[in-house]
Amino acid sequence: MLQIENLSVIFNKDTINERKALDNISLELNDGDFVSVIGSNGAGKSTLLNAIAGNIEVYSGSIINNGKNITYEKEYKRSRYIGRLYQDPLKGTAPSMTIEENLGLAYSRGKQMRMGLGVRKSDRSIFKKSCEKLGLGLEHRLKSPVGLLSGGQRQALTLLMATIQTPELLLLDEHTAALDPKTSKQIMEITDKIVKENNITTLMITHNIENALKYGNKTIVMSNGKILTILEGEKRKNTSIQDILDLYTSNFDTLSDSAILV
Amino acid sequence: MNFTTIMGGLELGSIFAILSIGLYIAFRILNLPDLTVDGSFVTGLAISSAFTLNNQPFLGLIFAILGGSLTGIITGLLHTKLNMHAILAGILTMTGLYSINLHIMLDKPSLYLGGYSNIFDILKNKIIINGYDFGPLIELLIINIIIIALMVYFLKTQVGMSLRATGDNEAMVRSSSINTDFMKIMGFALCNGIVALSGCIYAQYTQTATVSVGTGMLVLGLANIIVGETLFKTRGILNHLISIFLGAIIYRLVLTYAFQLGLPTSDIKLFSALIVIVAIMIPTLKPAYIKWRKKNAAN
Numbered sequence: 001m002l003q004i005e006n007l008s009v010i011f012n013k014d015t016i017n018e019r020k021a022l023d024n025i026s027l028e029l030n031d032g033d034f035v036s037v038i039g040s041n042g043a044g045k046s047t048l049l050n051a052i053a054g055n056i057e058v059y060s061g062s063i064i065n066n067g068k069n070i071t072y073e074k075e076y077k078r079s080r081y082i083g084r085l086y087q088d089p090l091k092g093t094a095p096s097m098t099i100e101e102n103l104g105l106a107y108s109r110g111k112q113m114r115m116g117l118g119v120r121k122s123d124r125s126i127f128k129k130s131c132e133k134l135g136l137g138l139e140h141r142l143k144s145p146v147g148l149l150s151g152g153q154r155q156a157l158t159l160l161m162a163t164i165q166t167p168e169l170l171l172l173d174e175h176t177a178a179l180d181p182k183t184s185k186q187i188m189e190i191t192d193k194i195v196k197e198n199n200i201t202t203l204m205i206t207h208n209i210e211n212a213l214k215y216g217n218k219t220i221v222m223s224n225g226k227i228l229t230i231l232e233g234e235k236r237k238n239t240s241i242q243d244i245l246d247l248y249t250s251n252f253d254t255l256s257d258s259a260i261l262v
Numbered sequence: 263m264n265f266t267t268i269m270g271g272l273e274l275g276s277i278f279a280i281l282s283i284g285l286y287i288a289f290r291i292l293n294l295p296d297l298t299v300d301g302s303f304v305t306g307l308a309i310s311s312a313f314t315l316n317n318q319p320f321l322g323l324i325f326a327i328l329g330g331s332l333t334g335i336i337t338g339l340l341h342t343k344l345n346m347h348a349i350l351a352g353i354l355t356m357t358g359l360y361s362i363n364l365h366i367m368l369d370k371p372s373l374y375l376g377g378y379s380n381i382f383d384i385l386k387n388k389i390i391i392n393g394y395d396f397g398p399l400i401e402l403l404i405i406n407i408i409i410i411a412l413m414v415y416f417l418k419t420q421v422g423m424s425l426r427a428t429g430d431n432e433a434m435v436r437s438s439s440i441n442t443d444f445m446k447i448m449g450f451a452l453c454n455g456i457v458a459l460s461g462c463i464y465a466q467y468t469q470t471a472t473v474s475v476g477t478g479m480l481v482l483g484l485a486n487i488i489v490g491e492t493l494f495k496t497r498g499i500l501n502h503l504i505s506i507f508l509g510a511i512i513y514r515l516v517l518t519y520a521f522q523l524g525l526p527t528s529d530i531k532l533f534s535a536l537i538v539i540v541a542i543m544i545p546t547l548k549p550a551y552i553k554w555r556k557k558n559a560a561n
Binding site for chain 1: 374418419420421422423426427430431433434435436438439440441442
């Protein structure tokens with residue numbers, strides 16, 4: 001269970017460019033929740049994910065994962081139980097290393113580092129099986145460098161790496177946005193399958209409203225560093241894409257009104 | 263070139279190959295040119311001479327590696343914990359080391375080690391072909407083979423893979439719960455440990471130790487790496503290391519030949535610097551040249 005309490009993130013504090021990226025956000029995710037996060041640019045979606053993953057500093061508030069306060073824990077320590085995917089398919093893998101070496105690194109996540117070869121024979125059969133599940137033929141190319149793969153294949157591999165040791169929390173930051181529509185759909189389906197099979201608590205940012213409503217069990221709409229609404233259950237089922245768009249524009253109007261006043 | 267000068271070139275080339283293999287960790291794996299090398303080479307040399315003067319040449323090898331690693335750890339700490347640029351961190355350590363190296367060498371700018379026992383005594387005058395003693399060369403080749411073998415194995419272990427990934431994609435390594443700061447410090451330590459070993463062997467081979475010999479060692483190491491890479495264009499860690507070894511040998515033979523043709527020994531540093539500049543220039547200027555030719559052909 002992930003609890004976020006009164007979380008605020010302020011960029012460029014005490015300068016003329018000061019900006020409240022997250023404004024007193026509180027949120028609770030239950031185990032196995034698959035939550036999609038939508039909102040216009042600058043709404044604070046990525047900041048929320050970065051704060052949870054630990055690569056930006058929190059101004060106030062706390063982040064509690066399974067009863068443990070992780071607000072000030074270092075990023076590399078948090079990644080023992082947090083898996084993460086970025087929008088950029090190049091960001092999640094080491095290009096000059098082979099597929100099995102990348103998987104080997106991910107597979108050792110959270111374990112004590114050991115001497116001896118990074119990819120053992122027994123590991124190789126596990127990697128082969130997990131690659132087969134992706135259905136992209138990566139299992140035949142375990143020894144080729146990741147730099148030779150396409151963006152979609154690299155993103156699928158990153159997904160596999162993030163989940164090969166089942167994480168307590170999976171953070172997806174628009175992970176299909178840079179892919180073509182067909183691959184994007186494929187990756188989205190693989191994501192859904194892996195998340196469901198392992199019952200991973202997941203937070204997914206997306207700009208694709210259709211996906212946001214189709215996958216997962218909750219949808220958060222964010223604007224200006226605040227959570228506008230949380231849709232779940234019946235209410236979420238009855239929400240159409242147009243409803244969300246209306247929510248965006250109505251919120252945008254109030255913003256521009258106040259901007260005019262200033 | 264006569265037989266003796268060629269053999270001398272091969273021997274010196276093998277000593278500097280060790281230097282380049284160490285530098286490979288910082289320059290190619292971590293993508294950070296490490297200027298500490300200019301200082302740590304002399305640290306190895308100084309420690310080696312201090313031990314040789316006490317008739318302990320082999321203990322000198324071990325302590326040279328430890329001393330060199332320590333200099334790397336200092337650069338690594340400056341770079342990661344104080345957020346210094348890697349080059350500045352290297353310059354600071356290297357500059358500070360100059361004084362420390364002098365102290366290790368009993369505050370004398372140069373020492374003569376002739377007459378003391380050294381690591382080349384084992385095979386001395388045992389393998390003589392064509393009137394030339396092959397002992398030193400064979401010993402140097404064995405040392406190179408051991409280092410390359412250990413390195414290839416190490417880079418395939420979990421720690422080694424984490425080190426490679428740190429240079430390749432730091433963000434990804436952090437999200438695999440690996441402390442990248444630790445990895446970088448370890449990389450610097452390894453690099454300078456091996457470089458110091460090379461300095462140590464150099465002192466025992468030439469039987470002299472001069473505190474100023476370190477200047478330009480980084481550039482020399484880079485020249486070896488670049489010559490090897492340009493000539494052999496290989497893939498994979500083992501092939502890459504072998505190409506660096508061969509690059510170092512070829513570079514030294516070219517230098518030896520140039521000296522024979524009358525290149526003053528004082529120009530050696532200029533020569534190394536020019537080699538690195540030209541090797542880096544070619545891949546950058548080639549596309550521009552092709553574009554220029556296309557443009558002219560169109561007109």
